[in-house]
Amino acid sequence: MKYGFLRPLKILGLALFAAVAPIGTSLVAPVIAQAQELKGGTLRVGLLADMTNYDPQQFSTVNFHLIKNLYDSLIEYTPEGEAIPSLATEWTINADNTSVTLKLRDDVTFASGGKFSSADVVATLEKAANPDLGKNVFGTMAIVKDWAAPDATTITINFKAPVPTKQITDLLQFMIPIEAAGIATVETVPAGTGAYLLADRAVGQSLTMKKNPNYWRDNEPILDEIVFTIFADDAAASAALESGSIDMVYGSTARNAVRLQDAGYQVVRGPGSLVQVFRINATRAPFTNEKFRQAFNYIMDREGMVKVAYAGLGTVVALPWAPASPAFDEAYTAEFAYNMDKAKELFAASGLSAAEMSDWKMLVYGNDEPGVVISQIVQSALAEAGINIELDVRQGAEYTDALLGGDFWATFGAVGNAQKFPSRMATNSIYRTAKNPVLKDPHPFPDYVAAIDKVNATSGPEDAVKAAYAELNRVLVTDSFAVPTNTVDTGLIVASDKLGGFTLDIDNLLVARTIGFK
Template sequence: MTANRTDLTLLRRGAAVLLTAALVTGCSSAVADQRNGGFSSGGGEQILHIGSTNDIVPGTVFTNSSDTTNTLIGSVYDSLVDYPLDSLDAQPSLATSWDVAKDGTSITLDLRDDVSFHSGREFTSKDVEFSIRTWADPVWTVQLQRTAAAVTDFDTSDPHRITLGFDHPLSNILDLLDMVPIIDSESFDQLKTGEAYVGTGPFVFESWTPNAKVELSANEDYWGGAPGVDGIEVSVISDPQAQVSALRSGQVDLVTGASNRDLATLAEDDKYTVSQSDYGQQVYVGADLANPALKDVRLRQAVAYSLDRERILDEVYQGAGVTTSIPWAETSPAYDEELAHHYDLDAAKAKSLLAEVGDVGTLPLSYPAGNANYEATAQIVQANLEATGIRTELKPVEFTQFIKQLIAGEFGGLWILQHSYAQYTPSTLAVSAYPFNADKNASHFVDDDYKAHADGAWTRASGVDEGAVKLYGELNKDLIDNAFLLEIAILKGQVATSDKVGGEFTWSKRGELQLDDVTLGG
């Protein structure tokens, strides 16, 4: 049966975008058979097949660094609160209510008393403590490690209530509670090796075959209601065009890594639906100041003025987004309309600045290999820079290695990637994200004013009051004047599905697919 689909906006589990389809009935559930007799897509089971680009890397499983990892985390785990996509108004999840102390140095949360891990063990306040302490461990290189480490006191005397204490106010504490997945301490050693991922979420981890697939089964006892499908199988298909071919042939029902050009073509075919999130990620050019030439801010500003953002957005991303010179969307308390256009294309300014700098040789320009969008963006950026007199050498890097270089700050020149976290309390970006962290970032950019403004915004009781907004203005000035990260566009998240996929399909603010209400046609 072919479903009739309408794009709507709905607040659900921290998401604001969904695809509504005619519900399909008559397919039997076989979750029990899966658990007793192995995972299979045969026998009438409703298995959602997904094509993803990058595999799980157990050592970076909490970094939101791949689409397969995002699907795993979003399906297997829950967080304490959920943000909607378009605001910072946190909604209940595993925490039913919370109270922040007036001085901002503690928060008390009431927890659900009807939640169990997939192992059957009851979820309690001690699991919250374990999860936050895990995120605070630098070994996991999570981007909110500083905020997790700032939680210094845990009162777990009541199994269904917890008070978190801080040495100083944390304006982004609810950001942390939205992002931290509640993990199981008893199976933690297996999580480290990729053998087991035990959470409280709508799907149960069954198996991971490295570089091949991840299998999940429905958690029929999920506190939020049983999922609409019996399981999920994520196949790692690194070639974006191969993902599209798998979708067209019926091998998969949903693809996460198709290029925007292929997505535009699929959208013209009634057999497929391309769904957009109102908020995705920002694509940007980074500058590594470890390269002596890039230490000169005039060169970095010349690069910024050289970028033809409109062309990149239109040709590569098919207009699915908005160009910008700052990280924030219009819904952010840090948004500034004038600064969003500060580095609009101005070849004359770029050439003038470059004339002051002189010859800088050839700069490496790195990007993740095997991604059609990044490759096309890199080619346009190279042409843009060449037009104003800046020579570059394109360097495609395998994705896992690319993320390692990002975390370690080892690009040695310019690089192209997407970042997130600007959708949260603005201080989160400046004290957390690998490219932006004022303490240590991928650009090796160090500045006392930037650090003072970032920490000032972070150590406030409120992240949205007048004082915070004033500090965000200073942060914007820091980002514009120093030009160590050059925003191109805020993109809309997109996936393509076949006409078998129905029900409600959503994203979290973290960019994770929320698949528990998806159904499949019989």
């Protein structure tokens, strides 16, 4: 199968908007502005958290404002999930789905001025396949056997077994080329082909990007400069937007987005929902006890969480999939609905004493208002069950370091790739099958690892594929090292009406190259 398209990666210059509103209110279609009507200038953006580093394989939500502005992917997805070209102009999957060959653009340069070629893709693949360096991309590379680059604009990736087409395009979309010469220093120095260049950064305060004058897409980017300012919370960022000192908030909370929409601001919702997950460190007591962990499937008041913490913007789920995922199963939502009696039964069946069940703290991201609220909801439910715990509230990098280092008993954290090929879930830290920063190696749940491997290896009849998904779903609720609660609109954009040209990204990353002033 050969895939190639003539149009570039953009939505034909259109400003795309998706409105949000509380349940029960009507939506008014916004005005669409043509790209040629938009002007450049300096865009001032409010953020609620600082970045971790410039490595695009560190696919953390706090980096979502950087990744698609400093880098480009091999291919992209439209908001509807159609694979379209980016740095790869076309790709051909062989007859038995055991390899894919890509043709690369020959007119692209990196921020350093170096010419983009297949050697950079090879270096990127080598990094991704390294368990110590691949970070969030390492799990996705599990299907890859090897690769070859016969010339500067061609690369073939071979797989260990036949791979479903969607899984192949997911890999290509997730693969963001890093300049070979910059891989060793990519955490501190960006090394991408993106529409913007890093100009300045004040840790914990701000970051400035300037227009890349040598960017390969015609007439992009529109803006001359983007200044990101980090605010302590959404209330402060929203106040700055309302006062006119910033033009946009990226990563707004649902409650503030709904309020500001009612006040006349634009709200942009992308297609890339995350799933909020109660992450459990099953290597620490009392969470080493399976029955104790399983009780958390029932103690989550998911409906209340969506209503109170997310202003109704979200879908209740009991599995780590958005409803668009092929592995989504609505029956689990009913089976694991809030049930205090069932939770108490499992707590009792654990054989743990009340003191043992209370001997832990819940890590909470203090910068995330919804995360604080849902943590308090769980704390209250546990108290009703006779389990009294403390909340360990941390801010900024202190929380991020604990989360990514597995230094916690349990915490809420959203996971991505919820609408893509199911095993993409394993790119998230809590779900990694190897080099898991929380559960460590060897992985304590071999049934889960086997279920992921089976999903990756099953590309035959539809019944066999569905059976693999079903097996994975049952293992997830049995092992219960992560308990999903609801979908989350990550990367919510609240913006002044003087902005246009928003491009919707499948992962809700900020794509600023098409944004401009009306």
